[in-house]
Amino acid sequence: MFDLIFYIFAFITVAGAAVTAIHRNIVYSAFALLFTFVGVAGLYVMANADFLAVTQMMVYVGGILILLIFGVMLTNRIQSANIVVNAGSRPVVAILSLGLLAILCAAFFGPSATHSEKSKDGKTATVSSWSNYTQQPWAATQWNKDANVRILSEKYGAPSEAKTHEGSSGTSVEIGKLLLSDYLLPFEIVSIVLLVALVGATMIARKEPTPEEEALSESLS
Amino acid sequence: MTIGLNHYLFISAVLFSLGVYAMLSRRNVIAVLMGVELILNAANINFIAFSRFGGINIGGQLSSIFVIVIAAAEAAVALAIVLNIFKNFKTVNPADADTLRD
Amino acid sequence: MHQLISLAIVILGLPMLSFLIIIFNQKRFQKNAHWVGLPILGTALALALYICVTKLSSIPETLNFTFNWISFGDVPGIGLLNITTGVMIDNLTAIMLVVVTLISFLVHLFSSVYMAGDVRYSRYFAYLGIFTFSMLGIVIGNNLFALYIFWELVGFSSYALISHWYEKPGPQNASKKAFIVNRVGDVGMWTGLMTIYATFHTFNFSEIFAAIHKGLPPSFSLLGMSPEATLTAAGVLIFCGAVGKSAQFPLHVWLPDAMEGPTPVSALIHAATMVAAGVYLTCRIFPILTGDAMLVVAMIGGFTSFLAASIALTQNDLKKVLAYSTVSQLGYMIMALGVGAFSAGFFHLVTHAMFKACLFLGSGSVIHAMHHSLHHLHDHHTDPQDMRNMGGLRKKMPITATTFIIATLAISGIPLMSGFMSKDEILAGTTAYSQLQGGIASILPWFGFGVAMMTAFYMWRQVFMTFFGEPKKPEIYAHIHESPKAMVIPLMILAGLSFWIWYGANPIDPANGWFMKKWAATPASVIPQNTAPKFASHSEATENTVAHTEAHTEVTTTTTEHTAVTTEHQEAIELAPHQEALEHKTHEVAPMGMLISILMALTGIALAWFMYLKNTTLADKLARMFKPLYVFSLNKWYIDEFYEFVFVGSFMLIARSCAWFDTNIVDGAVNGVGKATIVTANIFGWFDKYIVDGSVNLVAGITQIIGLGFRSFQTGKIQTYLAWALAGMIIVFAAFAWGWKLL
DSSP states (O other): OHHHHHHHHHHHHHHHHHHHHHOSBHHHHHHHHHHHHHHHHHHHHHTTOHHHHHHIIIIIIIIIHHHHHHHHHHHOOTTOGGGBOOOOOOHHHHHHHHHHHHHHHHHHHSGGGEEEEEOTTSOEEEEETTHHHHTSOOOTTSOOHHHHHHHHHHHHSSOOTTTSOTTOOOSHHHHHHHHTTTTHHHHHHHHHHHHHHHHHHHHHHSOOOOHHHHHHHHHHO | OOOOHHHHHHHHHHHHHHHHHHHHHOSSHHHHHHHHHHHHHHHHHHHHHHHHHSSOTHHHHHHHHHHHHHHHHHHHHHHHHHHHHHHHHSOOOTTTOOGGGO | OOHHHHHHHHHHHHHHHHHHHHHTTTTTTTTTTHHHHHHHHHHHHHHHHHHHHHHHHHOOSOEEEEEEEEEEEEETTTEEEEEEEEEEEOHHHHHHHHHHHHHHHHHHHHHHHHTTTOTTHHHHHHHHHHHHHHHHHHHHBSBHHHHHHHHHHHHHHHHHHHGGGTTSHHHHHHHHHHHHHHHHHHHHHHHHHHHHHHHHOOOBHHHHHHHHHHOOOTTOOSTTOOHHHHHHHHHHHHHHHHHHHTTOTTSTTHHHHGGGSOHHHHHIIIIISHHHHHHHHHHHTGGGOOHHHHHHHHHHHHHHHHHHHHHHTTOOBHHHHHHHHHHHHHHHHHHHHHHTOHHHHHHHHHHHHHHHHHHHHHHHHHHHHHHHHHHHTTOOSSOTTBGGGOOOGGGTOHHHHHHHHHHHHHHHTOTTBHHHHHHHHHHHHHHHHHHHHOGGGGHHHHHHHHHHHHHHHHHHHHHHHHHSSOOSSHHHHTTOOOOOHHHHHHHHHHHHTTBGGGTOSOTTOGGGSHIIIIITOOOOOOSOGGGSOTHHHHHHHHHHHHSHHHHHHHHHHHHHHHHHHHHHSTTOOOOOHHHHHHHHHHHHHHHHHHHHHHHHHHHHHHHHHIIIIIOHHHHHHHHHHTHHHHHHHHTGGGHHHHHIIIIIHHHHHHHHHHHHIIIIIIHHHHHHHHHHHHHHHHHHHHIIIIIIHHHHHHHHHHHHHHHHHHHTTOOOOHHHHHHHHHHHHHHHHHIIIIIHHHO
């Protein structure tokens, strides 16, 4: 059941991405991107990253995607033939992309990602280097609380009672703690970056003032 | 086969390749931006996967959060640029905006 | 400067004045150019007569006036080099002055009627003027160079006068022929002149004679020949000029054709004066003619006289008969000079000038009458010169007929006429020479006497056909009238001059008449003894042994004569032995020759009378009987055709082969070089274009291709950059994935 859901999300993700990358109509692409984002959010959930899944849905689907669709609408009229963009049949790019895929797969699953290991019965077998990760037990939906507590207590001493929320199934607390502790500086920098980017985007995108407007603004100042 | 790290990695690889394909082949700057988003998502999937299955635990999720923030900023700035390009070149085809050649 | 010299120069200038006046006022004198020409020529004639009388009567020595003409200064290798020229008056000059001016004047007079109404009347008189000027120049020059200049001027004016009616093809061709044929002779003459000048550095007659008399220098050599042979060659070469100008075989062909010119011109130029210039030239160079040269001259003259007479027998054109007669008589003169009978030759020149001018002008009178008659009948096809259309004209034209007959008697050699005297002397000299010389010269008397008979025959044939018998064309005859006074007066004057009395008291002893004895005494030969005729050395011995008794008195008389001669020539050169021998012999044979000559003349006249008056069908019968000979003669021995074939044909062949050579070989070579250059240039061009430029372009092209390759990176398209970056990344990845292990 769990696997099936994973595969469904994986399929939604990959199919949406494929349509996004290939479909000639930009509106369809944007719509397919929505599916991809949703699928990815699902995958997040499957990987115990619930906070991130919510963030994904909010920021991507509610923000970035809407922004992209706004962009589409600002640069194209719906009926315009320009919307239909020749998206396909660029063999070189396709080959490059497939090559990239091959490289990535090779890197993830190829010989460099494997090593020889002697099994218990004395036979030598080639096993993936990720095997130790995969061997980690699938901890269902429950975050390994003990592990986290152990890590945190190692750093900051014994956690307070309030923070050990029994039965709490989420990472929000943990993330919030970390953002304001270990990751405070990156957090602040990112927020400033975000601010600057938004101000800059506004600056770039704003309409050039006409000479009259400029004169008016100067006189006002 | 139990869903493991490899599955995530594969999905991320496919997503990354598709993103690259979209980024290189599309004739619309916004579609290119969509490709960029796909790539960022592929990266995020990797972070999450290693966070879940690797040894980095919650750090991977934090990195993903930063990536999402950066992506949002990128989208905003990129769209502003796209609007300017459209204003100046009367096109959203990145191939037509090739004044960099000169 | 002697008074006579000045007068001679004035005489020379007068016709030139006439020429200049008329030629620059052609329009003004279109109708009355003779009013310019006649007074001027009359003055010239009067002056010439004065000179002649003065010279012959009271001035025994030769008058000479020489001045520097061109001074070359000190020429390296030669020394001082001056070309002098000048005027000389001896008896020959004095007599020739009269002959030329007299006939020229009479021709002017005759032409004023004959040429009346001609389209180029004034130009005709102008050319008559320049011709007379040139002829006088020949006569009074004291050197070969001046003679040569005027010689060529004569040729030119002859050309201009023959081609007077240049609209017609006949005169055109005739004038060209005359000019070109004369050039052939003049080349020889010029060569002879230069041969002499190269050694003696003078053209002056007396200086040349004096130099040769002193002895021939070894340097006097033409083409490596000995000096004696060179002297012979020089004489013969100069004589070539005479052959051309005096229409001697083989260059006689131009003279009959020259009859295309106006008839008075024929009388002046082609009968009396210009053709006599050749004889005059031979007279001038007479002292330097060697024995061999004289033989050549005599043979050419003898053969020419026979050839021309034989042709004249069958001609039907009035003027053609006279033309060949002229050639024949000129041959006589040349033959006389060749055999050494100088006085006789020159004598015949003068007498012939008179009666032949009379004959030509008479024929002109007849032609004039015929022409008017035909014009009256509107007949433009009948030939007015054809004797077969005439007959019985003496009744209509008594004066013309009478003068013509008188002149014919003269040319036939009938006693009491001038022609008899001169011809008789020639025949005597020829006979004497042939007996002394022997060998091939033995044929000369046969020529001489044969020609005498033939001359009588064809001349009387002409007279009978023209003036006697029944009119062949009565309708033409009906409109014949005697010519006007201006035409018959010259005829009468010339006919009067054809009598003996002007040249010697005794009509049957010309040798002792004043003309031959005093006026035209033989000049002494100056040639070296070893080049003299063969009979020179042993003649005295034979004379002395064989005829020493009878000849002894004569020898003494001749020596006394020679004292007179020596007084005449200041140089006082004794006659050469061979000349003396010849004179003896001539005296010996003279009576016999005279008899034969009279016999021959009468036979000829009788034959002509029998064939053309008594039995008119006999001529045709004979013509049929001896058809090959008749046709041969009628066609002038086919000499023109032979020349046409051999010289013109071969010349055309040479010209064509030269043209072929030019177009194919020379042009071909040039074109070949050109083509080779083009091919070479093409090869180099190809080499330049493909190898040199190619290598340069290859470097540039490689650079360009590389540049193009690199340029494709710089598309300015962001996606392309990305693609390249991706490709690079893949390569790096691949290198990390596999390459590392391989390393």
